[in-house]
Amino acid sequence: MAIQLGDIAPDFSAESTEGTIRFHDWIGDKWAVLFSHPKDFTPVCTTELGMVARIKSEFDKRNTKVLAVSVDDVPSHKGWIGDIEETQSTRMNFPILADPDRKVSNLYGMIHPNANDTLTVRSVFFIDPRKKVRAMITYPASTGRNFDEILRVIDSLQLTDHHQVATPANWKNGEDCVIVPSLQDPEELKKKFPKGYKALRPYLRMTPQPNR
Numbered sequence: 001m002a003i004q005l006g007d008i009a010p011d012f013s014a015e016s017t018e019g020t021i022r023f024h025d026w027i028g029d030k031w032a033v034l035f036s037h038p039k040d041f042t043p044v045c046t047t048e049l050g051m052v053a054r055i056k057s058e059f060d061k062r063n064t065k066v067l068a069v070s071v072d073d074v075p076s077h078k079g080w081i082g083d084i085e086e087t088q089s090t091r092m093n094f095p096i097l098a099d100p101d102r103k104v105s106n107l108y109g110m111i112h113p114n115a116n117d118t119l120t121v122r123s124v125f126f127i128d129p130r131k132k133v134r135a136m137i138t139y140p141a142s143t144g145r146n147f148d149e150i151l152r153v154i155d156s157l158q159l160t161d162h163h164q165v166a167t168p169a170n171w172k173n174g175e176d177c178v179i180v181p182s183l184q185d186p187e188e189l190k191k192k193f194p195k196g197y198k199a200l201r202p203y204l205r206m207t208p209q210p211n212r
C-alpha cells in the first residue's frame, strides 16, 4: 500500500557513498529528508545534488539530515560525485544511497510505472524524529525541485508542531501565521498569542509568528 502521512517511514539497510545506512538508526533524533533521483549522470539531478550540497548548512540549522537515493550503485555514485563537485562548484557533504535492486525505491513507491517503469520519479519524504512521514512531494523527472520550498516545508512542520498555528499560502519563516480554528477559548488565545491577532473572519485569524 502507498505510504501515507503519519505512517512510520519504512526502515531499511542499504549501501551508500558514506557506508552502510540503517535508516532509522541513521536518522537518530533528527528530522530527515529522503529524496530520489531518476539516475546518475543526468543533468537535472546533477544540479539538484549540487544545490543541496551548497545549502546543506540550512538543513543542519533545522536539525535535519538529507539522504539522496538513486538506482545506480556506489561506484557509479562516486564517479558522478566528481562531476557534481566540478560543475556545481561544491563539495558533496551528504550520502547518496545505492539502490541497484530498487529495494528502497519500491519500499517508498518511488517508481511510478506510468511515468517510467525502471527509474524513480523525484520523490521527497519529510520524516520526523519519531520516524513518521510528515509530508511528501512528487515531481516528474523533467522538473527539478525547488529546495527553498523543501526548507519552507520543514520550517512549517517544525513550527506547527510546537504552536497552535498553521502556515498560509506562500508563507515564509518569520511571516504571519493563522491560528488553528479549534482554538477558541479567549484566555488560551491571550496566553498563546500575547502579540494579539487579527480576525478577518471568525475562522481566519492572523497572528505574528509565535516563536519570533
Ligand code: BEZ
Pocket: 038, 039, 042, 043, 044, 045, 046, 141, 142
Ligand atoms: C535529469 O536528471 O536531467 C533527468 C533524468 C531522467 C530523465 C530526464 C532528466
